[in-house]
Amino acid sequence: MLNLKRKRSKMIELIQMMKTLDQAVARCSRCGMCQAVCPLYIVTKNESDVARGKLMLLDGLMRSFFEDPKGVLQRLDRCLLCGSCAANCPRGVNTLEIFLNARIIISGYSRMPLVKKIIFRYLLSNPELFDRIISWASKWQYLFFIKTEFQLDASCAALISPLLSKRRMVPLAPVPFHKISPKIDPALKPKLKPKLKPERRKTEKKSGLKVAFFVGCLLDKVFPKIATDIVRILNYHEISVFIPSSQGCCGIPALSSGDQVTFNRLVAHSLDQFDPSGFDYLVTGCATCTATIKKFWPSMYKPASEDQGAAVHRIAEKTYDINQFLVDVLGVKKSDKAEQNAARPIITYHDPCHLRKTLNVHSEPRLVIQANNAYSFKEMPDADTCCGMGGSFNLAHYGLSTDIGKKKVANIESTGAAVVATGCPACMIQLVDMLAREKKQIRVAHTIEIYSEKILSAIPSGAI
Numbered sequence: 001m002l003n004l005k006r007k008r009s010k011m012i013e014l015i016q017m018m019k020t021l022d023q024a025v026a027r028c029s030r031c032g033m034c035q036a037v038c039p040l041y042i043v044t045k046n047e048s049d050v051a052r053g054k055l056m057l058l059d060g061l062m063r064s065f066f067e068d069p070k071g072v073l074q075r076l077d078r079c080l081l082c083g084s085c086a087a088n089c090p091r092g093v094n095t096l097e098i099f100l101n102a103r104i105i106i107s108g109y110s111r112m113p114l115v116k117k118i119i120f121r122y123l124l125s126n127p128e129l130f131d132r133i134i135s136w137a138s139k140w141q142y143l144f145f146i147k148t149e150f151q152l153d154a155s156c157a158a159l160i161s162p163l164l165s166k167r168r169m170v171p172l173a174p175v176p177f178h179k180i181s182p183k184i185d186p187a188l189k190p191k192l193k194p195k196l197k198p199e200r201r202k203t204e205k206k207s208g209l210k211v212a213f214f215v216g217c218l219l220d221k222v223f224p225k226i227a228t229d230i231v232r233i234l235n236y237h238e239i240s241v242f243i244p245s246s247q248g249c250c251g252i253p254a255l256s257s258g259d260q261v262t263f264n265r266l267v268a269h270s271l272d273q274f275d276p277s278g279f280d281y282l283v284t285g286c287a288t289c290t291a292t293i294k295k296f297w298p299s300m301y302k303p304a305s306e307d308q309g310a311a312v313h314r315i316a317e318k319t320y321d322i323n324q325f326l327v328d329v330l331g332v333k334k335s336d337k338a339e340q341n342a343a344r345p346i347i348t349y350h351d352p353c354h355l356r357k358t359l360n361v362h363s364e365p366r367l368v369i370q371a372n373n374a375y376s377f378k379e380m381p382d383a384d385t386c387c388g389m390g391g392s393f394n395l396a397h398y399g400l401s402t403d404i405g406k407k408k409v410a411n412i413e414s415t416g417a418a419v420v421a422t423g424c425p426a427c428m429i430q431l432v433d434m435l436a437r438e439k440k441q442i443r444v445a446h447t448i449e450i451y452s453e454k455i456l457s458a459i460p461s462g463a464i
């Protein structure tokens with residue numbers, strides 16, 4: 001009896017919290033226009049997979065039409081958080097923020113699974129420990145995976161986790177970026193100046209601009225070459241670069257799993273690392289990190305003080321995707337020598353959802369690619385449809401992720417491309433897996449790698 005009473009009062013509490021989303025949910029007119037663009041609905045034709053269906057479930061829960069918060073959370077988790085619905089909604093329903101807030105509220109009610117809690121609260125929240133564990137994993141990964149000619153083949157990954165089986169993985173880098181990069185800008189941390197090597201003290205470059213580089217987990221631990229290319233490109237353009245020594249995750253994995261506590265800790269950690277008064281711009285090479293810093297830090301972070309709240313907004317204003325920074329700030333242009341030449345390999349571009357739909361960045365990465373006239377650029381059909389990654393969606397719903405990814409492979413292949421470029425390391429991981437599954441020998445590259453090939457070919461590699 002006591003238990004029933006407690007359950008009931010928890011349910012009432014949950015409904016009260018859900019009511020904070022009432023106005024945002026009520027904006028939905030049920031027009032169904034989100035159906036045509038939802039990559040998940042297109043595959044499943046299941047109404048609870050599309051934004052309209054999810055919003056109706058949330059509405060039903062907050063009006064006590066049914067009492068099944070766990071069931072609603074399961075439906076909410078079947079979502080790539082790609083933002084296609086929000087970008088195409090005639091009523092401007094902010095579906096991503098509604099879904100993220102609902103996940104936080106319902107996860108708080110139903111308690112997070114222990115494994116997730118350990119990963120987020122004890123590993124991801126603690127960047128130094130997380131770095132040590134990944135460094136250990138990078139040394140032992142080949143005991144569990146079979147290396148194939150094309151990509152690291154994860155056919156034995158089930159030994160570690162059934163979630164990873166059958167995947168073609170991009171391996172962890174033997175040395176992460178934070179171990180090979182210049183650690184710090186002495187102008188911002190004067191007390192560390194005496195320890196720095198003389199060549200690292202050159203902070204004032206000709207452009208007069210100072211840029212903070214938010215590296216992000218995937219560029220640091222999986223793609224350090226791309227991060228290195230970014231630093232070298234910035235140096236080439238005479239930009240002073242500031243790279244804090246102990247960066248953490250942007251927080252999106254925790255936020256999308258409904259873990260507000262870890263998200264808050266990670267944003268607070270980043271605020272300690274990046275003082276917005278110390279740089280002109282903050283750049284990232286990861287579409288998801290950029291979208292998180294620009295959109296979700298200001299809207300979802302709960303600051304402990306007014307100063308923290310103001311800092312988050314100032315950082316968001318100064319944050320640019322690297323492609324956008326190169327084009328809009330530095331004036332990088334398409335090469336005017338890019339005449340048609342049949343001998344040049346074809347390159348195509350995949351729009352990461354977080355760049356195209358969340359930030360409306362789409363022409364800039366295409367211009368950055370076309371600054372390198374060694375390739376012939378060709379658009380693929382539906383370049384802006386999701387690749388099927390969706391972060392943890394890929395782990396939890398690999399079959400659906402693959403169904404979505406197969407369409408992307410067909411679109412890439414239809415261009416005859418030798419290379420597919422994109423601006424998001426998570427999309428790169430998905431594209432590598434999907435192309436390898438279909439046995440397509442098409443290279444996956446970051447836009448910055450393509451630009452670097454042109455710009456940096458004459459510069460010695462050690463000169464970052």
Ligand code: SF4
Pocket residue numbers: 027028029030031032033034035051052055085088089090091092093095
């Ligand atoms: S497009 Fe917008 S208003 Fe229409 S059903 Fe979807 S979320 Fe609702």
Ligand code: SF4
Pocket residue numbers: 037038039040041049050051078079080081082083084085086095
């Ligand atoms: S965010 Fe993407 S996957 Fe989720 S409901 Fe909207 S369109 Fe569908």
